[in-house]
Amino acid sequence: MAVLVTGGTGYIGSHTVVDLLNNGYDVVIVDNYVNSKPEVLNRIFKITDKKPRFYEISVQDEEKMSEVFEKENITDVIHFAGLKSVAESVAKPQLYFDNNVGSSKVLLKLMNKYGVKNLVFSSSATVYGVPDHVPLKETDKVGGCTNPYGQTKLDIEYLLKDYAKEHKDANIAILRYFNPIGAHSSGLIGEDPQGIPNNLMPYITQVAVGKRDHLNVYGNDYKTVDGTGVRDYIHVVDLARGHLCALKKLEQKPGLVIYNLGTGKGTSVLELVHAFEKANNIKINYVICERRPGDVDENYADCHKAYEEMGFKTKLDIVDACRDSWHWQKNNPNGYGD
Ligand code: NAD
Ligand code: UD1
Numbered sequence: 001m002a003v004l005v006t007g008g009t010g011y012i013g014s015h016t017v018v019d020l021l022n023n024g025y026d027v028v029i030v031d032n033y034v035n036s037k038p039e040v041l042n043r044i045f046k047i048t049d050k051k052p053r054f055y056e057i058s059v060q061d062e063e064k065m066s067e068v069f070e071k072e073n074i075t076d077v078i079h080f081a082g083l084k085s086v087a088e089s090v091a092k093p094q095l096y097f098d099n100n101v102g103s104s105k106v107l108l109k110l111m112n113k114y115g116v117k118n119l120v121f122s123s124s125a126t127v128y129g130v131p132d133h134v135p136l137k138e139t140d141k142v143g144g145c146t147n148p149y150g151q152t153k154l155d156i157e158y159l160l161k162d163y164a165k166e167h168k169d170a171n172i173a174i175l176r177y178f179n180p181i182g183a184h185s186s187g188l189i190g191e192d193p194q195g196i197p198n199n200l201m202p203y204i205t206q207v208a209v210g211k212r213d214h215l216n217v218y219g220n221d222y223k224t225v226d227g228t229g230v231r232d233y234i235h236v237v238d239l240a241r242g243h244l245c246a247l248k249k250l251e252q253k254p255g256l257v258i259y260n261l262g263t264g265k266g267t268s269v270l271e272l273v274h275a276f277e278k279a280n281n282i283k284i285n286y287v288i289c290e291r292r293p294g295d296v297d298e299n300y301a302d303c304h305k306a307y308e309e310m311g312f313k314t315k316l317d318i319v320d321a322c323r324d325s326w327h328w329q330k331n332n333p334n335g336y337g338d
Contacts, residue, residue, distance in 0.1 A: 002026040002072050003247070004116075006059050006107065007080030008052070009036035011191045012122065012180055015240035016078065018047050018189065023244060027052035028072050030059060031081065034099075035194065037336040043188040059103035062110070069114040076118040076250065078243055079107055082152070086294070087198060089149035100152035101159065108163050117169055118250040120243055123157055123176045125232070125262070125299055126150035134266065135302035138176070138258045146294040157258075164256035171253055173246040178232035178262030178301050180239050182321030183328035190328030191236075192335030200269060201233070201321070205329035208282050215284055217269050219291035224298055228269035232262035232300035235316035235324070242312050249310040262301030263314045272318060279322040 003020055007013045008029030014036075020027050021044070029041075029052050045051055053072070057064040059081045068074075082100045083089070089096040104121075111119065128136050129144030145151045157174055164170050181201040183190030196212075197203045206212045220227035242261045249257065267275070273284050306312040 001075045002028045004028050004030065004068070004072070004074045004077045005052075005080065006030045006077070006103070007082065007122075009033065009038075009040040010080055012177070012236060012239060013080040014040050014044060014189045015184060015236045016080070016243045017044055017052055018184060019237075019240045019244055021048040021050045021052065028068065028074065029054045030057055030065070030068060032056060032058040035083070037192070039336040040189065046188055047184065047186050060099065060106055062106045065106055065110055069110050069116070074114065074116050076120070076247055077107065077111060077116060078120045078247075079104065080122045082122065084149060085198060086147045086149050089147055089152070093148035096148050096152050097155075101155050104156045104159055108159070112167065118171045118247070119160070120173045120175060120246045120250070121156065121160060123174050124150065124153045125176050125178045125260070125301065127154045127157060127176060128299070130296050131299060134298045134300050135264060136260065136299070137302045138260055138305055161256060168255075170255070171250040172256045173250060174256070174258045175242060175246060176258065176260050177239060178234055178260065178299070180236045181233045181318075182235040182237060182316065182324045184237060185324055185327070187324075187327040187331040190325065190332065192332075200272060201325050204273060204276050204284055205325050207284050208276070208280065208326060209329050209333050211333070213285065215273065215286040216289045217286050218289060218295060220288045221291075222297040224268055226268050226270050229295055230266040230268050230298040230300065232265065233267055233272065233318050233321060234262050234314060235321045237324075238314040238316050242306065245306070245310040245312040257309070259306040259310065259312070260301040260303055261306060261312070262303055263317075264301055264303040266298055266300040267318055272322075275318050276322040276326070279319050280326045282326070
């Protein structure tokens, strides 16, 4: 009885693997290191004193994936593997489609072949496109994605819905993450973006550690509390726990279910900057600049469904996340290194 974690050496995957191992799950990881490093496995061992079995392969590789399903007694799959850079997806839409949608197809084919019923999938709030209201509920309209990356998430959601219609005994939890930030409290694992970070928190921590001169704040004329964009920042350790809640939920054989994973609270760019400054006693230099194309004013979750149906509620807040992100960055100025 093992949980297959695709993309298990990535940012969210590694935190989830730690939580799974600490809760007695037998874990098998598949990752091709396209956006992660082998060092993550050493760090997971340092935290948990356990070694998950690991296969360096692409989920797109049906033959090699088939060998994993043959060898391991997989009962559940958590599917994190995917490319996630919005900018890269605009430049290389086909690569994103092939990798993200293609790997999901392979996985479903093999789950069907080997009788694996339970799947947790990493979706994103990006499937809501440009929201006409907040907070966002799971029943709100999806579509109108502003980039190919977001479109792959929506395409996979449809693929999973079709699969569930055809396979009545399949249990699938689609988790729509809002904005994951923070790191494990040990400072041993965290977010390790390659090159210039696209997302806000890693940019802030790189300014704090002296790798970047200042933060560019993308616009202060949004219809928000202080004019800067508002998002729902969820601590990655809470988010990881959400996957264990989802696995428990799937034991009840619910068919296909969809949950937002967020905090239900919006935070502006400047509020996050000031929270970081206060939590860590570090000044973050910033410059207000042009809006970033594709950005929306506000985006935060209605989280009632995840609480009511699987008992998931966040325990950590943005202050914890600011402290933990900084702890990780300070101890690992170059991430996991080369
Ligand atoms: P990440 O890039 O850190 O982790 C993804 C992992 O998948 C990496 O280790 C990468 O090497 C691996 N991978 C990619 N393609 C693969 C393939 N074909 N075969 C095997 N391994 C492959 O990203 P993350 O932040 O941990 O995100 C995990 C998942 O959650 C992704 O699917 C992402 O789209 C989704 N998500 C992330 C966010 C976010 O802000 N981080 C928000 C919403 C949804
Ligand atoms: C972005 C992606 C989204 C993806 C998510 C998680 C876009 C348009 N959206 O969401 O598809 O699912 O990341 O990977 O890229 N900001 C700054 N300066 C920075 C970085 C960000 O001011 O250097 C602001 C943004 O304008 C936004 C907020 O910070 O208001 C959060 O940005 P980010 O962390 O990139 O997340 P999202 O825009 O929500």
